[in-house]
Amino acid sequence: MGTRESSTASQLPDGVRELLADRIHDVADYPRPGVMFKDITPLLADAEALCVLTDVLAGIAREHGATKIVGLEARGFILGAPTAVRAGVGFVPVRKAGKLPGATLSQAYDLEYGSARIEVHAEGLTEGDRVLVVDDVLATGGTAEAAVQLLRRTGAEVVGLAVLLELGFLEGRGRVERALAGAPLDALLAV
Ligand SMILES: O=P(O)(O)OC[C@H]1O[C@H](OP(=O)(O)OP(=O)(O)O)[C@H](O)[C@@H]1O
Numbered sequence: 001m002g003t004r005e006s007s008t009a010s011q012l013p014d015g016v017r018e019l020l021a022d023r024i025h026d027v028a029d030y031p032r033p034g035v036m037f038k039d040i041t042p043l044l045a046d047a048e049a050l051c052v053l054t055d056v057l058a059g060i061a062r063e064h065g066a067t068k069i070v071g072l073e074a075r076g077f078i079l080g081a082p083t084a085v086r087a088g089v090g091f092v093p094v095r096k097a098g099k100l101p102g103a104t105l106s107q108a109y110d111l112e113y114g115s116a117r118i119e120v121h122a123e124g125l126t127e128g129d130r131v132l133v134v135d136d137v138l139a140t141g142g143t144a145e146a147a148v149q150l151l152r153r154t155g156a157e158v159v160g161l162a163v164l165l166e167l168g169f170l171e172g173r174g175r176v177e178r179a180l181a182g183a184p185l186d187a188l189l190a191v
């Protein structure tokens, strides 16, 4: 995968950028013609890369004083849960509609390739929680924007969003930064 430097302040230790970037593979025309899908499964399958990625994300969580990690279904769960363990905080899932058993708050959004609705348990977060949102890819920013808006409605403070990879050409950063209202957006890699 060809990458440029992230436009965030995230400083990756020597060699880590390559370790991660080399294990994200391009898949053309998936899931729709015209989409270049960024497949993170080779990275997940590599013990060293997964461990390093989790450590970097946990470092961001500590830096921001996060008390909870929120992962966005589904790939955000894979990265978010081990990050929470490493950071010593709890994990809260934001799920696609209809998957959570309790009372939920809900938010609709558009994707690069479709539209969807996300939900969180209404009592999963409360005032006083400091939330770091974790996901794999920032594309159009629709998912992250909706997640930040949804999480604010719980009363929690969103202290940042951390993603493995930002697709800069889709220009999602602006809308997400507006939603974050000053909280940092850390993208470890950007193309
Ligand atoms: O910035 P956006 O344009 O909103 O796109 C980014 C989102 O799209 C992908 O999730 P997807 O909804 O495809 O679900 P998955 O993780 O379940 O595959 C990705 O994991 C992000 O959550």
Ligand SMILES: Nc1ncnc2[nH]cnc12
Pocket (backbone or CB within 6 Å): 035, 036, 037, 038, 039, 112, 137, 139, 140, 167
């Ligand atoms: N091009 C892409 N690759 C991987 N995940 C995505 N989520 C939205 N767009 C994506």
